[in-house]
Amino acid sequence: MKKHYWLFFCFILLHLASCQSDDFSVNFDSENSIEANGSLAELISRATQNPTALDDFIDRSSSTKIEFPYQLSINSGEFIELTSEEDYQLVINELQNLGANYSIQFQFPLEVSLVNYENLEVSTPENLENISSLEENSSEINCIEFVFPLQINSFTLSNEVAESRSFSNKAQFYNYLKQLQNQNGFFEFSYPIEVNVENSIVSISNLTQLETTFANLDASCFSPILFEPSPINIQFEEFILNESFIITSFTDDGEDETQEFENFEFTFLEGGVISIFNLETEMNFTGEWEINADDGDLELNLDFTDSVFGELDDDWLVVEFGNDQFILEDGNDIFIFEKN
Structure with missing residues (x-):
């Protein structure tokens, strides 16, 4: 404890000396003290803030x-x-x-x-x-928790105050750290402290151990995302790949021409190949497919060698997919594929 007060006394002397020159700055370097605006303090803030990114x-x-x-x-x-x-x-x-x-x-x-x-x-x-x-965006760290109560000793350059504070929860500690940041402060933990790292309690005796604990956190700790949809083109590819569909509705320039394709089953295979089977005549045909996602639009490009499917040759806008169907559109031409 004597060491702590000696450090804070030095802070005050250095700060008072700064009055002698506008260019004077305090360079702080101590074995167990943390600059409130430094990188480690930022990690501590992220570990104690309200977890607003989880949802x-x-x-x-x-x-x-x-x-x-x-x-x-x-x-x-x-x-x-x-x-x-x-x-x-x-x-x-x-x-x-x-x-x-x-x-x-x-x-x-x-x-x-x-x-x-x-x-x-x-x-x-x-x-x-x-x-x-x-409001401020979150960048929380989600797999390390400080065990409370915690005690710290702090010093602020803005008002030359040294004090010892005890905290019983994350909200108190986080907001005090923010206050220290605004006042260009420094703080030291009263060691030993305990942290919960991925449901395992770790005892920490000094600043080096604390820095090492944060450095060894898994990368996933810094990205608290429970669910993140894959890109829309990947979603659509997964939706149609190796699945068989039939055309349940086809409108060409306002004319209903569904019956022209009602007997065909389309299977979207790996490598951009479409296998087409006529359920009535049992004849086989082939085509090619490709998915593009440009400027926020999702497109399905269809190419067929047989003239039977000439009306389907196009770069189609994917209007909707899900619930066992997808809808394609190009101007007044609209058709619906449903899983067979």
Whole structure:
């Protein structure tokens, strides 16, 4: 403890000496002290902030966390009630069955919390969007937890105050670190401390051990994403690959010409090959397929050598896919494939 107070006393002397020159700066280097605006302090902040990124696949914002309980609807379907983080899996199960982009609607009013643990009541979708756009985004670390209570000794250059503080939870500690950052402060843990790393308690006796613990975290700890849809073109490829479809509707310039293709089964194979089988005559045909995703549009390019399928030769816009069907469109030409 004497060492700590000696360090802080040195801080004060150095800061007072800075009055002699506008160009004077304090260079701090101590075995166990941490600069509040340094890289290690930033990691500690990320490990103690409110975990607002965990539900990004639901609210599409890392600046807010939707507080339980609340209700949501996927693609205007039935409402699902979420009461804990375990219920996230209910939503993930639904999203995994959707091939296309999804939309989520909330039952308002609801409560959200921010990175700094502040809670706000939200009454409309517009209100939620405004909050998400204005608040600080999250970059949390999700597999290390400090064991509380914690005690630190700190010093701030802005007001020349040295103090010892004890914290009983993450919210208190996170917000105090933010305060130290704003005041160009330094702090030291009162060792030993304990951290929970992936459900295993680790005892830490000094700054070097703390730095090593963060350095050894798995990369996934820095990306707390429970569910992240694959790119739309990959989703669509997985949806059609090695699957057989029949055309249940085909409209050419407003004319219904479904019957011209009602006996054909289309199977999309590896290597961009389409195997076509006439269910009535048992004749086989082939074609080629390719998926492109440019400027936000998803396209399925079809190419057939047989003139029977000449009307299908085109670069088709994929309007929708999922629920065992996909819809293609090119101007006034629209047709629907359904899994057979």
